[in-house]
Amino acid sequence: MSLGKTEALVILIGLTVGAFGIILLLPSNPVVYIIDNQPEPGLHIFTGSLDGMDDYNIHSIRLLENPVSMHVILRCGGNDFDIYIGYGYLPTINDYDVRGYDSGGEDFTYDQLEEGIWHIIVHSFSGSGQYELRINIEY
Numbered sequence: 380m381s382l383g384k385t386e387a388l389v390i391l392i393g394l395t396v397g398a399f400g401i402i403l404l405l406p407s408n409p410v411v412y413i414i415d416n417q418p419e420p421g422l423h424i425f426t427g428s429l430d431g432m433d434d435y436n437i438h439s440i441r442l443l444e445n446p447v448s449m450h451v452i453l454r455c456g457g458n459d460f461d462i463y464i465g466y467g468y469l470p471t472i473n474d475y476d477v478r479g480y481d482s483g484g485e486d487f488t489y490d491q492l493e494e495g496i497w498h499i500i501v502h503s504f505s506g507s508g509q510y511e512l513r514i515n516i517e518y
Contacts, residue, residue, distance in 0.1 A: 425512040429503040446492040453485040458506030
């Protein structure tokens with residue numbers, strides 16, 4: 380199959396119980412959005428890997444009515460991975476609602492939340508390897 384410059388093919392896939400993903404096939408390369416792996420109410424856990432500087436993965440969660448706070452923890456070993464979060468849009472390293480960019484992993488709380496879809500970018504500032512992203516929402 381060949382896609383034109385502005386065409387995309389979207390495929391919905393099942394991943395595990397409580398999680399699903401969308402594969403967005405663009406002319407240049409596929410992007411996988413992993414949406415909501417929720418082992419318990421309010422807790423979202425994502426794992427992934429980044430191949431090197433400026434590589435990134437996109438994760439999305441749906442916040443229910445009346446969210447109070449979002450506690451974000453990124454574990455990435457000795458790598459320097461950063462977090463960029465956008466409400467209702469895909470953030471970039473220059474356009475985001477909140478970010479975590481400490482050296483190494485991240486651990487922060489954000490409390491200016493609204494119900495709806497939040498997109499989280501895990502971006503490699505330097506290094507490559509595995510990570511675990513935990514997002515705990517308090518309602």
